[in-house]
Amino acid sequence: xxxxxxxxxxxxxxxxxxxxxxxxxxxxxxxxxxxxxxxxxxxxxxxxxxxxxxxxxxxxxxxxxxxxxxxxxxx
Amino acid sequence: xxxxxxxxxxxxxxxxxxxxxxxxxxxxxxxxxxxxxxxxxxxxxxxxxxxxxxxxxxxxxxxxxxxxxxxxxxxxxxxxxxxxxxxxxxxxxxxxxxxxxxxxxxxxxxxxxxxxxxxxxxxxxxxxxxxxxxxxxxxxxxxxxxxxxx
Numbered sequence: 694x695x696x697x698x699x700x701x702x703x704x705x706x707x708x709x710x711x712x713x714x715x716x717x718x719x720x721x722x723x724x725x726x727x728x729x730x731x732x733x734x735x736x737x738x739x740x741x742x743x744x745x746x747x748x749x750x751x752x753x754x755x756x757x758x759x760x761x762x763x764x765x766x767x768x
Numbered sequence: 769x770x771x772x773x774x775x776x777x778x779x780x781x782x783x784x785x786x787x788x789x790x791x792x793x794x795x796x797x798x799x800x801x802x803x804x805x806x807x808x809x810x811x812x813x814x815x816x817x818x819x820x821x822x823x824x825x826x827x828x829x830x831x832x833x834x835x836x837x838x839x840x841x842x843x844x845x846x847x848x849x850x851x852x853x854x855x856x857x858x859x860x861x862x863x864x865x866x867x868x869x870x871x872x873x874x875x876x877x878x879x880x881x882x883x884x885x886x887x888x889x890x891x892x893x894x895x896x897x898x899x900x901x902x903x904x905x906x907x908x909x910x911x912x913x914x915x916x917x918x
Contacts, residue, residue: 695778695845699908701915708838709912710825711905713778713845727825727841727866739907744783748904750911 698749699739700726705755707731718751730756771799771873775822778845779873780901784893793890796883797875802865807832808872809849809863816877818853819863821846824870828861841866850898853877 696717700710710726718724722733731753740748776782776790785793799822802808808819811831823844830837839861842848848863856877884891 695780697780697845697904699904699911701908701912703915706838708828708840709908710841710843711846711908712825712843713780714843715778726843727827739911740904743900745777746780746783750908 694747695745696747696749698751700751700753702731702753723756724753732756779820780845781820781847781894781897783897789890796879797873799871799873802870802872804865804868806865809859811862812858814858816852816856817874818849820873822871822873824867826863826870827866828863832862
């Protein structure tokens, strides 16, 4: 299966990305978009699969931002 | 043919094509390697190739300047330049390579149209795939606008 994934970045100026990949995106995993790294926080099916293609919508956050906010919450 | 069948299968524009059709259409285009920072397309230029990303990432931007608006990053399997393929109009955005390197397969508009005329079934499948891709991008744009408004 080929996963056509639309990555949408919440909170920030990053425009997001569109990538075809041979593995399904998973919540908690990191993804490299351009020169920045993001963590996946939500995965949903945008359209029913057609042929060998699945169409997914992924929401992600910058890893650094998430780490900073987690540290803030801990202090 | 120089490009693996598995790489071609990951390109949505080729969805539904048989192995023989894939081998035939690959002979119509060419593969180019770009390096980080290379400009692939300039906004406003009059070129009509369509591009398919075999590997790496490119960024779609409003202009080639520091304060340009970034529209999206495209990765493996994505295509760009389809609008000029369909309407032969000027490029609506600029494209630059943002990964250490990007392998890009491209077709000349005239070469592709000529091929489709002699291979109508391939033309039907690819045009359907282009239409579906444009629909997918429209859905994503609507979803982003909903998220921004929420």
